[in-house]
Structure formats: structure tokens, C-alpha cells
Amino acid sequence: MSKTYFISGATLDDGSRKDLYIADGKIAGFENPSNSQALVINATGKIILPGLVDLHTHVREPGKEDSETVASASRAAAKGGFTALSAMPNTSPVADTAGVVEQVFRLGTEAGLCDVFPIGAVTKNLDGEELAEIGAMADSAAQVRIFSDDGHCVSNPQVMRRALEYVKKFNGVIAQHAQDPDLTIDAQMNEGIVSSILGLKGWPAVAEEAIIARDVLLTEHVQSRLHICHVSTAGGVEIIRWAKARGINVTAEVTPHHLLLTDELASSYDPVYKVNPPLRTAKDVHALREGLAEGVIDIVATDHAPHPAENKECEWQQAAFGMLGLETALSVVALTMVETGLMDWKGVAERFSRAPARIGGYIHQGRDFAKGEMANLTVFDPSVSWRVDRDLVASRSRNTPFHGMELPGMISETFFKGVPSLLNAQLLTEDNL
Amino acid sequence: MKHLLSINDLSEVEAVAILDTATELARVSDAPMKKLPTLRGRTIVNLFAEDSTRTRISFEAAAKRLSADVINFSAKGSSVSKGESLKDTAQTLQAMGADAVIIRHQASGAAHRLATSQWMSGTVINAGDGTHEHPSQALLDAYTLRKHLMHGQKNLQGIHVAIVGDILHSRVARSNVLLLSKLGAKVSVVAPPTLLPVGVHSWPATVSYDLDDVIPNIDAIMMLRVQSERMNELYFPNAREYSRYFGLNTDRVKRMKKESIIMHPGPMNRGLEITADVADSARSVIVEQVSNGVSVRMAILYTLLTGEGIESGALA
Structure with a gap:
């Protein structure tokens, strides 16, 4: 018989008090049975959220295993309170065939610490020209429903239109990296006051906003489903607000780093702050927080992007775009959204678990705490803060922009399918279970 | 003031002091014996990752008139940017005992990276970084x-x-x-x-x-x-x-x-x-x-490497 667990004393995301008895991978009840052998977890004062679901993760496997693997990303996920990841297809080879998405899916199952749902490429080799084998990926063992050329924009409007139409067959969604390529050739950072001083080539907000505007209109025209990756601009939020009011089927995500950090950080020329889309201004940060609180932005997604040291220990222009996100995401959201009074924990559960699970069609994720539901959940203490240390991350890479920052919210347990992947803030693997 | 990376590193007083020092040092350039012993035994590296003959020889002349040893490290564009990393170059210069590195680079912020990343400990002088500053x-x-x-x-x-x-x-x-x-x-x-x-x-x-x-x-x-x-x-x-x-x-x-x-x-x-x-x-x-450039660059080297300027009239 598998191990059983009893979590006592915690508050659920909706504010109700409930103890959870976990057996056979599921929430089996709300009391500890009299003859129970359950491991008791005293969670007094802590909060339980449905396990976090990330719709935007770069796991780097296959091909760039020096920066991350599916297994190491899964460990980082468990530490960050996630029970599901969505692996972006910009691997080597690109996940543009059934074979590659099945490989990633299998590696996720083998790691066994969270669900790893592959995202398929929209176009072959992310070239933006010919459609990838979208149907085959949807029908594969990985059952892909989200397609994205993330890292690249599907910039040709006809290709975008066809992709939006094609995925309607199986209720898929196109996740667009909104970046007009002609407006952002060699772009290095947000175009504005700071870039004018630093002499770094600007990435104007309009390059994001113009694509969002075009794509919500295309989505309306072909009656499909669109998801906007990592919205970073106040104007982007405004256009999505307009599109939703018009009834267009669009969802959007914001990253934790865009909720907290601004382009002023580029003044250090430290490429740990180099990310795509770039860090924007305080005005954008404010609009993103408002948009997330309001629900114009549906979800938080990490855009976890590990890079080896040599790709960041160099000149800004030479450096790779991207920053780690999984292990700090919940704390950054606690800092920017909950401590500011913009959102409660129920809102966090919605934006960080339930809504992403709905968008991705991840049926065992983002569930309510009802008897018989699969036990995918996160236990954390919002009253304890911790200092981020890039040398202590579970990821294979160390490129966190939050190094040295004091952040609120310590995650103590993550349960995946009724088994702790994190217990007493320690990672558990097959070996030490 | 240890480095000169941006004009923002200078106060108005410090900037005026450099101009005053340059005025004094211009007398050296006008003299038949165009040399001061100030930086004897100090090693200054001209790290030019981008072509710039005039700035390089201007700094070279300035350093030599102050009796420094000058090493020209002319890494054209690609060798620094694509082959050896800036970090490796910096560590190499550190190992060779460079007291100051004068860097010209096509990447904005390259001088900042050299000065702030702890790859080397010497003084860094920005001789033009990308589209940032000069x-x-x-x-x-x-x-x-x-x-x-x-x-x-x-x-x-x-x-x-x-x-x-x-x-x-x-x-x-x-x-x-x-x-x-x-x-x-x-x-x-x-x-x-x-x-x-x-x-x-x-x-x-x-x-x-x-x-x-x-x-x-x-x-x-x-x-x-x-x-x-x-x-x-x-x-x-x-x-x-x-x-x-x-x-x-x-x-x-x-x-x-x-x-x-x-x-x-x-x-x-x-x-x-x-x-x-x-x-x-x-x-x-x-x-x-161009000729003023030599005096001003002497003043920059003098000020950064000795930690002081020259009072008006001191070299008269």
C-alpha cells in the first residue's frame, strides 16, 4: 500500500480551513482515519494552493542539457510549488514533430516530479514559413494542445491565420510571442529614456502591441483561440482588454519578472537583466499588475529560461536573453500582487493554477480540493521570507535576476499525484523517498 | 575616482580639475623633452577591440609622455567578440599585471563590464563603447x-x-x-x-x-x-x-x-x-x-593613476 499523508492546520486558497487526507494519489478525505499510518504534516498557519501550473518553461532538453534538463527543470518546479510545466519547443532539435514531443513527454514522466506537457512548434524549425506537424503532435502520446514558436514571432499574418484555423480541429491554441521582427532587429532592451542613455538598441513597445492587435483581429476573423505569451507593455494590456470586451477568445500571460523589475536595471550592463521581451518601465509594471488583478491578463507564467554562465558573463550585446523563474515565481507574485493588496490567495490560485490548467486542457491540474480529486497541491508559509541565492537553485543554471533579494513566502511541500516532490522544503526523488 | 567609464563618473569639480591638469601637461607637450616620469614602471594596456587608429595613438602618446609602459592589444572585432571572451581577455591582462586598461569596444557597456565584473582589478578607461559613451x-x-x-x-x-x-x-x-x-x-x-x-x-x-x-x-x-x-x-x-x-x-x-x-x-x-x-x-x-587630445588623455591617466591632479601653475 502506498504511503498516506495528513496535512493539518492549513488554510485553503479560498480562506476556508480544511485538513487534507491524501491516499492513493488522491484527496481521500478531510480527517485522519482512526487507524491511519499517515505521515502527519503540521501546516498550521500555512496556505494550500492547487499545484502551480506553468504554461511557459524552457526545459532545454533535448539539445542544451548543459543549461537544463527535463529532470532538473522538474526539480526546480517542485521547489517552486509547480505540479505542471509546459515545455517550449525551441530545443535542438525543435519540437516540431511527434517524435520530439513524445521524447520530452516521456522524459517528464520518467523524472516523475510534475507533469511535463510539451508545447509544439507552430512552424517547421520555428522558421515561420511552413506549418509544423501540428496534427501529428496533437494525436501523439503527448496530446499537444498548445503551439508556439516562442523565441520567435509567427510574424507572417497568413501563416498565423492558417495556424489559428488549423488548431480549431482539436480545440488547440496558438501561443504567440508578440514581437514584430522588423521593428526589433538587434534590439537589446526597452526603447525609452534608459536605452537612449545607455546606447543600447531599443525594443519598442509598439513591436509587441502591433502584433497583439493584429492577432486578436485574426482570431476574431477565424473564430479561433489565441494566447499571448509574456505581455510586457501597458499598451498590450489595453489591447487585450479591448479584445476581451469584444468577445474575442484571447488569453494572456505575464511573467513574475515583468511584475517586479524595470529597465533601470540595465544601467548595470549586467546581462542577468537581459530578457525578451525586455524589462519595461514602472508604468508598464503598474499596468501589468492592474491587468493581472483585473483578469485582463489571465495567468502568470514563468518564461523560465536557463542559460550557461558563459552566455551571461560577457558584454550585454553578446549575452543570451532570458532568466530563471520557477523557484522564485510564487514569492514574486506574493510580493507584487498579494502584499500590495491587489489579489488574494484565491486570485493567485486562479491565475497560477486553475486558469493555466484550463487554457492548456490539463484536466488533473488546477482542481478544487474535493474528495477524489488528484492531489496536486502546494503548501507554503506566506509569513516567512527567504533570501534568493543563485548558488542554491535546483536548476542547472544560475541566471536569476533575484539573487540576493529577500522575498516573501516559503514553500514547504509540493504534492504531485499524491506524493510529495518537496517535503519540509527538501526535494524528494525516487532515491530518498 | 578609479575608472572613467562615463561622464556620469565625474563631478563638475573633477571635470574642471582634469581640464586644469591637461592645461599644465600641455606645457610638457610643447617642451623639447616631451616626457614626465610620473607613471614610470606602470603598465597600461590599449585594448582595442574595434579599429580606431587616432584614439589608440593618442592614448599611446599620452601614456608614453608620462613614462608608462604601453602594451597594444589590438583584438579586431571578431577575435574578442567571437573567439576569446572579454572575461578571458580581462583575466589575461590581469595576469600580466596591467595597472590600467584603455578599452575601445563595439559593445555598449563593455568598459562597465570590465570594471564591475571582478575579472580584473586595474583601472578601466572607456575609449569608446558601442553607441554609449566616449x-x-x-x-x-x-x-x-x-x-x-x-x-x-x-x-x-x-x-x-x-x-x-x-x-x-x-x-x-x-x-x-x-x-x-x-x-x-x-x-x-x-x-x-x-x-x-x-x-x-x-x-x-x-x-x-x-x-x-x-x-x-x-x-x-x-x-x-x-x-x-x-x-x-x-x-x-x-x-x-x-x-x-x-x-x-x-x-x-x-x-x-x-x-x-x-x-x-x-x-x-x-x-x-x-x-x-x-x-x-x-x-x-x-x-x-587632435593635439589637445594627447594633453587631456595625459591628464586622465595622471588623475586616475596617481589619484590627484596638477594645480594650475605647478609645472610652470
Whole structure:
């Protein structure tokens, strides 16, 4: 018989008090049975959220295993309170065939610490020209429903239109990296006051906003489903607000780093702050927080992007775009959204678990705490803060922009399918279970 | 002050002290024996990852007149940017015992990275980084302006300087706007709107799209080189049209104040941003800028490596 667990004393995301008895991978009840052998977890004062679901993760496997693997990303996920990841297809080879998405899916199952749902490429080799084998990926063992050329924009409007139409067959969604390529050739950072001083080539907000505007209109025209990756601009939020009011089927995500950090950080020329889309201004940060609180932005997604040291220990222009996100995401959201009074924990559960699970069609994720539901959940203490240390991350890479920052919210347990992947803030693997 | 990465590293007092020191050191350049023993035994590396003969030899002459040992590390574009990393280069220079590194690099912020990343411990002097800054050029320009226009006044309070041309890509413009305004001058940047950065309104300068509007009011004009590759990037229709609106020719010079001076950091595109007769005219101080460059760079090295300047008259 598998191990059983009893979590006592915690508050659920909706504010109700409930103890959870976990057996056979599921929430089996709300009391500890009299003859129970359950491991008791005293969670007094802590909060339980449905396990976090990330719709935007770069796991780097296959091909760039020096920066991350599916297994190491899964460990980082468990530490960050996630029970599901969505692996972006910009691997080597690109996940543009059934074979590659099945490989990633299998590696996720083998790691066994969270669900790893592959995202398929929209176009072959992310070239933006010919459609990838979208149907085959949807029908594969990985059952892909989200397609994205993330890292690249599907910039040709006809290709975008066809992709939006094609995925309607199986209720898929196109996740667009909104970046007009002609407006952002060699772009290095947000175009504005700071870039004018630093002499770094600007990435104007309009390059994001113009694509969002075009794509919500295309989505309306072909009656499909669109998801906007990592919205970073106040104007982007405004256009999505307009599109939703018009009834267009669009969802959007914001990253934790865009909720907290601004382009002023580029003044250090430290490429740990180099990310795509770039860090924007305080005005954008404010609009993103408002948009997330309001629900114009549906979800938080990490855009976890590990890079080896040599790709960041160099000149800004030479450096790779991207920053780690999984292990700090919940704390950054606690800092920017909950401590500011913009959102409660129920809102966090919605934006960080339930809504992403709905968008991705991840049926065992983002569930309510009802008897018989699969036990995918996160236990954390919002009253304890911790200092981020890039040398202590579970990821294979160390490129966190939050190094040295004091952040609120310590995650103590993550349960995946009724088994702790994190217990007493320690990672558990097959070996030490 | 350990490094010179940006004009923002200098206070007005420190900037004036460098100009004063340069004035004193200019006497050395004029003497038959053009050498001071100040930096004997110190090693200065010229790390030039981008071609720039004039800045490199200017710093080299400056260092040698102060008796430093100079090593020229000329890593052309690709070898530093693609082969050996800046980090490895810095660690190599550290191992060789460089007391100061003068760096010219095509990446904005390269000098900052060298100074702040703990790859090496020596002094870093920015000799031009990408489209960011070129502080020694601004200091030599301020020196030249002061010498011609200020009649013994220490700062540049009261004069109006126009910087004309490709402001967007110019590190000379960025450093000059910061330094000249810090020293009290009024600065106008003049360019077609395509060659001004978004965000220029935050600079301590007024912005104009019309050179003819500005010409009668200024005490000095600084013409910037227009890179030939800009022609193909839609910044302006063609060279002829650029010259017509933003080039300095005899007609425009006639409308300038009588005492005003004409400057150019070089290398010039004669016939594009400046006509040959204007460049060679009596109002032009372009050649003098080069000789002033050596004195100012001596002053920069002297100040950073000895930790002090030279009082006025001390070398008399």
C-alpha cells in the first residue's frame, strides 16, 4: 500500500480551513482515519494552493542539457510549488514533430516530479514559413494542445491565420510571442529614456502591441483561440482588454519578472537583466499588475529560461536573453500582487493554477480540493521570507535576476499525484523517498 | 575616482580639475623633452577591440609622455567578440599585471563590464563603447571649447554648443551632452528625427530638426560623422539630401557668430557632413582637437593613476 499523508492546520486558497487526507494519489478525505499510518504534516498557519501550473518553461532538453534538463527543470518546479510545466519547443532539435514531443513527454514522466506537457512548434524549425506537424503532435502520446514558436514571432499574418484555423480541429491554441521582427532587429532592451542613455538598441513597445492587435483581429476573423505569451507593455494590456470586451477568445500571460523589475536595471550592463521581451518601465509594471488583478491578463507564467554562465558573463550585446523563474515565481507574485493588496490567495490560485490548467486542457491540474480529486497541491508559509541565492537553485543554471533579494513566502511541500516532490522544503526523488 | 567609464563618473569639480591638469601637461607637450616620469614602471594596456587608429595613438602618446609602459592589444572585432571572451581577455591582462586598461569596444557597456565584473582589478578607461559613451573625447572637446571661448573662465557657463548629425548612434554626442551641460554650457542636438533616440527629451539638451534655425545662435558647432551604412537603413533618403539639410557649408558658416568655432571628432566625411573648405577654414579647430587630445588623455591617466591632479601653475 502506498504511503498516506495528513496535512493539518492549513488554510485553503479560498480562506476556508480544511485538513487534507491524501491516499492513493488522491484527496481521500478531510480527517485522519482512526487507524491511519499517515505521515502527519503540521501546516498550521500555512496556505494550500492547487499545484502551480506553468504554461511557459524552457526545459532545454533535448539539445542544451548543459543549461537544463527535463529532470532538473522538474526539480526546480517542485521547489517552486509547480505540479505542471509546459515545455517550449525551441530545443535542438525543435519540437516540431511527434517524435520530439513524445521524447520530452516521456522524459517528464520518467523524472516523475510534475507533469511535463510539451508545447509544439507552430512552424517547421520555428522558421515561420511552413506549418509544423501540428496534427501529428496533437494525436501523439503527448496530446499537444498548445503551439508556439516562442523565441520567435509567427510574424507572417497568413501563416498565423492558417495556424489559428488549423488548431480549431482539436480545440488547440496558438501561443504567440508578440514581437514584430522588423521593428526589433538587434534590439537589446526597452526603447525609452534608459536605452537612449545607455546606447543600447531599443525594443519598442509598439513591436509587441502591433502584433497583439493584429492577432486578436485574426482570431476574431477565424473564430479561433489565441494566447499571448509574456505581455510586457501597458499598451498590450489595453489591447487585450479591448479584445476581451469584444468577445474575442484571447488569453494572456505575464511573467513574475515583468511584475517586479524595470529597465533601470540595465544601467548595470549586467546581462542577468537581459530578457525578451525586455524589462519595461514602472508604468508598464503598474499596468501589468492592474491587468493581472483585473483578469485582463489571465495567468502568470514563468518564461523560465536557463542559460550557461558563459552566455551571461560577457558584454550585454553578446549575452543570451532570458532568466530563471520557477523557484522564485510564487514569492514574486506574493510580493507584487498579494502584499500590495491587489489579489488574494484565491486570485493567485486562479491565475497560477486553475486558469493555466484550463487554457492548456490539463484536466488533473488546477482542481478544487474535493474528495477524489488528484492531489496536486502546494503548501507554503506566506509569513516567512527567504533570501534568493543563485548558488542554491535546483536548476542547472544560475541566471536569476533575484539573487540576493529577500522575498516573501516559503514553500514547504509540493504534492504531485499524491506524493510529495518537496517535503519540509527538501526535494524528494525516487532515491530518498 | 578609479575608472572613467562615463561622464556620469565625474563631478563638475573633477571635470574642471582634469581640464586644469591637461592645461599644465600641455606645457610638457610643447617642451623639447616631451616626457614626465610620473607613471614610470606602470603598465597600461590599449585594448582595442574595434579599429580606431587616432584614439589608440593618442592614448599611446599620452601614456608614453608620462613614462608608462604601453602594451597594444589590438583584438579586431571578431577575435574578442567571437573567439576569446572579454572575461578571458580581462583575466589575461590581469595576469600580466596591467595597472590600467584603455578599452575601445563595439559593445555598449563593455568598459562597465570590465570594471564591475571582478575579472580584473586595474583601472578601466572607456575609449569608446558601442553607441554609449566616449568620455575622453568629450573632455578634449570641453578643453578645446574652454581654450577658445572662455577667456580664462574655468567652466563653460554662458556658451551655446550645437552637436549635429547622427546623435542616435554617437557615443561622442552622449558624452558631450553630459559633460558640456555639466560644465554649464547650453547644448542643442540637431538631427533628422530618425537619428535622434526615443528618450532624447530626457537629455540635458534642447532638440532641433532645423540646423539653419540653430546656426546664428551658437558659439561652437560639433559635426558628427555619418556612417555610410546608415544610408541603407532608411534614416534618410540619400547623402545629397542629408548634406542639404544637415551639412556644414560656407553659406551656413557665414551665418554663424564671428568668434564661433567649428569642431569634428574625426574621421570626417568631407563633402557629406562638412565641406572641405569649411573643414580647412580658419574657424575650424579640428586639427587642434587632435593635439589637445594627447594633453587631456595625459591628464586622465595622471588623475586616475596617481589619484590627484596638477594645480594650475605647478609645472610652470
